[in-house]
Amino acid sequence: MTDNLLSPTTSAAPWAPxxxxxxxxxxxxxxxxxxxxxxxxxxxxTLPPLVSSPEIDxxxxxxxxxxxxxxxxxxGGDCAESFDYCNPAPIEDKLKVLLQMxxxxxxxxxxxxxxxxxxxxxxxKPRSSPYETVNGEKILSYRGDNVNSxxxxxxRPDPKRLMEAYFHxxxxxxxxxxxxxxxxxxxxxxxxxxLGHVRNKDIRREYQTIVTQLTDALEFMGVIxxxxxxxxxxxxxDLYTSHEALLLDYEQALTxxxxxxxxxxxxxxxxxxxxPPRSSLAPELCxxxxxxxxFIWIGDRTRQLDGAHVxxxxxxxxxxxxxxxxxxxADELVRVLDIxxxxxxxxxxxxxxxxxxxxxxxxxxxxxxxxxxTKHKPxxxxxxxxGNTTTAPSGHKTRSFDAIITEITSNISIHxxxxxxxxxxxxxxxxxxxxxxxxxxxxxxxxxxxxxxQTFCDPRxxxxxxxxxxxxxxxxxxxxxxxxxxx
Numbered sequence: 001m002t003d004n005l006l007s008p009t010t011s012a013a014p015w016a017p018x019x020x021x022x023x024x025x026x027x028x029x030x031x032x033x034x035x036x037x038x039x040x041x042x043x044x045x046t047l048p049p050l051v052s053s054p055e056i057d058x059x060x061x062x063x064x065x066x067x068x069x070x071x072x073x074x075x076g077g078d079c080a081e082s083f084d085y086c087n088p089a090p091i092e093d094k095l096k097v098l099l100q101m102x103x104x105x106x107x108x109x110x111x112x113x114x115x116x117x118x119x120x121x122x123x124x125k126p127r128s129s130p131y132e133t134v135n136g137e138k139i140l141s142y143r144g145d146n147v148n149s150x151x152x153x154x155x156r157p158d159p160k161r162l163m164e165a166y167f168h169x170x171x172x173x174x175x176x177x178x179x180x181x182x183x184x185x186x187x188x189x190x191x192x193x194x195l196g197h198v199r200n201k202d203i204r205r206e207y208q209t210i211v212t213q214l215t216d217a218l219e220f221m222g223v224i225x226x227x228x229x230x231x232x233x234x235x236x237x238d239l240y241t242s243h244e245a246l247l248l249d250y251e252q253a254l255t256x257x258x259x260x261x262x263x264x265x266x267x268x269x270x271x272x273x274x275x276p277p278r279s280s281l282a283p284e285l286c287x288x289x290x291x292x293x294x295f296i297w298i299g300d301r302t303r304q305l306d307g308a309h310v311x312x313x314x315x316x317x318x319x320x321x322x323x324x325x326x327x328x329x330a331d332e333l334v335r336v337l338d339i340x341x342x343x344x345x346x347x348x349x350x351x352x353x354x355x356x357x358x359x360x361x362x363x364x365x366x367x368x369x370x371x372x373x374t375k376h377k378p379x380x381x382x383x384x385x386x387g388n389t390t391t392a393p394s395g396h397k398t399r400s401f402d403a404i405i406t407e408i409t410s411n412i413s414i415h416x417x418x419x420x421x422x423x424x425x426x427x428x429x430x431x432x433x434x435x436x437x438x439x440x441x442x443x444x445x446x447x448x449x450x451x452x453x454q455t456f457c458d459p460r461x462x463x464x465x466x467x468x469x470x471x472x473x474x475x476x477x478x479x480x481x482x483x484x485x486x487x
Contacts, residue, residue, distance in 0.1 A: 015311075023307055023311045026304065027246055027301055036159045037249070041249055044253040049291030050170055050173055051291050052291070053289045053291070060348070062238070063347035064347040068377065073425070074102050075425070076425075076426070076428070077122060077428070078429075078457070081119065091119075095179060095184065095431070098115055101470035108476075109473075119241055120168075120243075121243035121293050123145045123168070125147075125457060127141040129141060137152075139155050140157075147161060242296065243292070243297075245290065245292075248312050256289055257286035258289055287317045297322065300327070300386075303336060319347060320348070321351075321381070330366045330367055333370055344377070349376070349379070351381065354387045385428045388400060388407060389459070394449060399459050400437070400438050405472055429462075431466075432454070433463055435452045436453055436461075441468050
């Protein structure tokens with residue numbers, strides 16, 4: 001039995017990149033011209049992949065380390081990307097904040113950090129209703145830039161936007177590779193950080209202590225020659241891309257076969273795994289990779305056990321995520337894991353929990369215990385943003401920094417009490433200085449929201465608040481480590 005051709009729940013359920021079409025689907029998009037859609041998808045299917053199978057395999061290995069407690073996962077980016085974000089400044093800002101956050105986390109946890117960006121493909125947006133009311137008129141809901149426009153007059157789903165999504169993703173990935181290859185990672189040197197945004201003097205002093213210790217450690221490494229050479233761990237890093245794989249037609253078009261390792265022999269011509277085979281191979285001789293991103297996840301609205309998305313996800317070789325919220329029953333969680341991880345591979349599945357600060361204690365313990373009763377070793381990752389969305393008196397959607405921190409620290413404590421471990425965080429953030437979430441070291445209030453509220457989707461943590469999160473998490477784990485040392 002191969003791991004990607006048969007379902008663990010049935011003795012003979014063949015998988016193919018299009019087998020999801022036989023299943024019921026949620027959040028589907030209806031196009032006025034199906035033939036135009038097929039033409040676009042046929043073209044996308046001939047285009048080069050956006051990522052390579054060796055990169056995906058490297059992430060699989062790193063997420064195994066995360067699942068087994070040898071590393072920590074940091075995943076973050078926009079709620080939904082706009083095509084307009086495909087320009088240097090937003091890309092650089094997002095990369096900068098993720099790199100700086102990861103350095104703080106490495107210091108606090110004393111573990112490597114695996115970095116995954118919600119970037120270069122996060123263009124689709126699930127909606128609770130296909131329609132919304134704008135200026136008293138009922139119109140189609142905005143479904144993300146790869147479906148339709150935020151402009152109320154351009155809401156017809158347009159297949160050509162899928163092609164635009166591909167090329168915007170390709171340009172974004174290309175620029176990220178260019179930056180990292182040129183040493184952009186050196187921007188995470190802490191001595192260049194400005195903590196002037198921290199209004200509370202005690203908090204600023206605490207942050208400065210961490211920054212000073214980081215700087216001392218890095219300078220010491222320089223003195224002993226640990227940073228010599230053109231390439232070092234401090235000047236180049238791995239950064240992977242991810243998105244919610246919502247539009248399965250598009251995902252299928254970028255799902256490519258790669259010969260299994262045992263198929264290759266010395267008599268065969270060299271094979272470049274980032275391109276499809278020149279001639280067809282039997283399905284059982286291939287692994288199938290979604291090459292639109294390194295990591296893809298299933299949203300809370302599309303994780304039905306008999307649904308199209310779970311069917312598609314079970315067959316791809318990529319590491320995959322599943323959003324887990326209050327509506328997920330404990331036995332349902334186990335069944336999802338059984339389908340997606342029949343071989344019990346550590347790190348194959350990342351469980352991205354999203355409860356809300358006031359609900360986490362009611363649901364997370366049962367989910368942890370249910371998984372502990374199996375052989376699965378998922379990555380436990382906390383999404384503290386989605387469950388803590390509220391509406392400000394001004395009508396702006398917002399999130400409280402305090403609620404976000406409470407969900408993270410509660411998550412850490414609950415896992416610790418149950419003999420488990422929180423292995424990552426999944427954040428909706430931007431590297432820009434927006435005012436969309438309240439609180440943090442800037443002490444933003446509801447009255448500050450209109451000053452630079454930019455999101456067309458959900459509110460994001462700004463640059464300063466994102467660093468605040470990293471400092472807070474680092475401090476929690478540093479305290480735990482010091483406590484253990486004294487026991």
